[in-house]
Amino acid sequence: MKILTTVKKVVDVELTMRVEDGAIVEDGMQYVINAWDESAVEASVQLKENNGAETTLVSVGGGDNTDMIRRCYAMGIENGIHIEDPALDKADSSIYARVLQMVYEKGDYDLVITGKQAQDTDSGQTGIILAEYLGLPCVSNVVAIEVLDGQHIKVSRSGDAGTEIVEMELPALITVDVSINEPRLPQMRGIMMAKKKKIEVMDLAALGVSADDISAAAPRSEIVEYMASKTRKGGQKFEGEPADITAQVVDLLANEAKVL
Amino acid sequence: MSKVLVVADIKQGDLKSSTSELLSKAKAIGAERAVVAIGGNIESLSSDLANAGSDTQYIANDPGLELFSAGPYTTCVVDAARQFDADMIWFGFSESGKAVAPRVAAQLDAACATEITDVILEGGHIEVVRPAITNKVIQRVKINTDKLVAVVRAGAFEAVEEITGTENVVELSPPESDLKAVIKELVSDASGEIDLADADIVVSVGRGAKDQAGIDLVKDLANDLSAGFGSSRAMVDGGFMAHNKQVGQTGKIVAPTLYIAIGISGAIQHLAGMNGSKVILAVNKDPEAPIFNVADYGIVGDLFEVVPILREEIKKLS
Ligand SMILES: Cc1cc2nc3c(=O)[nH]c(=O)nc-3n(C[C@H](O)[C@H](O)[C@H](O)COP(=O)(O)OP(=O)(O)OC[C@H]3O[C@@H](n4cnc5c(N)ncnc54)[C@H](O)[C@@H]3O)c2cc1C
């Protein structure tokens, strides 16, 4: 089985975000692998270990992605492709999906694993749109994968009313939730080996596509402004004898907030 | 005049409140309103769908649509969108909506925006507002296409009481089933429980409850209040709670009148799922727990001591 995993470099969400003049202040920002993609990488490596697979990752944009890709190599990914092109500066999900489509079509993949969502966009659509572009069966929000045979996998998806069990014919695309696994920490030996591995960096021309082919200059949506989010303020905090403070709070909920 | 198609949110045969909330917003922006309803046994819903505020109801009612499957559901929504000539297609916040919206957008060459909290019609184009980066910032997004497919964040729009519609049913032909992604089974352990998305009060349990006994203690509180019973990710990953009970960024977004967080630290990913709640009560033994930074009322204490007292005091109210 050949697996293609998509990986995006995103801002570290644990940091404080400052917004000035409609933009996020880049100063002091740090960038990390998207948490959902780290789970996609772990899922790919587990499939490789348990069922035998060749694993390739692809990342689009992000500038220098060397550290992130090396980290994925150290986790067990074998090949890395990085597409970087100034024409992608305004890319939205649909444009990223077009670039990923081109990468997929150059390989001979049986399974695409993307993250459920990227932590910078919180959008959750690129993988699903990619499946549409590729005409592949797609299940999103996957929390477990089982290989049935060379042509079929069985996945569990966390749905509205419970866990949906879906059988898929390969080639297929799944988007995974962070709950699917606990990504491993790279070990020293893997880290050393990763340093020697090559990363295939390409621009759009090398990929064999023009900016016009993928409407790179005409995104379907564009962020025109960032604003600081409304922060909630903490209210009254009670410490002391449990019986007293609990009674007091219930009284406030009933008579001040009027929610009981 | 713009034309908004709302995708009805139906669970266990009932129409959920998000449908009338979205139709109310469509009315507020002066749009023509239709709704598309998809399911296995929903023939009786057409008057409810009209009463929720729509003037046309596209209904796909077929035994093959009983269980959710993204492919066939997409076909139905695209069919209705084409027949109605919709320029906006809105989904309420649900896992099925999040799975179908991007597909519909790809098929209609439309832009797709998820978790939106507002729609603005501005000088001939559409703009949406949405949180991003785990709720740390808000984005204003300009839509460059004529058509927009959107998933609306829970609690973003309010239903107006006096909204009405007219019954005008258009039956959709059943779509072909997706033979390459076949749903085999729905493993549900939530039947009969109060739906988190609809609950007026939500009680959630976190790692502080430790184990099943702790969870049962907090669940009793939820039952006393007829509240939805949710959880932090820690208790889902620990195998104690079902996936669809998880509140947060990668779980359910809830915006109840009262949210009660018991033994939950208040990680940003959890807050992203509940900080739209009207009033928040937190119980945590650590006075420095970040949940207190968003809670309107905070009780610093051991939940094993506090929860039984909380139940007693609440019982006294009735
Ligand atoms: C990409 C991503 C997505 C995520 N999505 C979600 C999500 O959707 N939802 C979610 O919840 N999390 C999510 N998380 C995980 C999140 O970061 C936290 O790890 C998680 O919310 C912690 O759960 P918790 O508060 O129950 O546990 P902890 O952080 O361990 O907190 C337990 C709390 O209980 C208190 N406590 C302990 N004992 C007692 C006692 N006897 N009485 C009272 N209080 C006590 C402690 O003081 C502590 O504050 C996500 C993480 C990532 C990286």
Ligand SMILES: Nc1ncnc2c1ncn2[C@@H]1O[C@H](COP(=O)(O)O)[C@@H](O)[C@H]1O
């Ligand atoms: N620029 C990109 N490069 C590689 N993968 C991406 C990129 N953008 C999105 N993806 C993948 O698509 C998923 C969903 O992204 P989003 O739709 O932005 O939430 C991510 O988890 C990634 O796996």
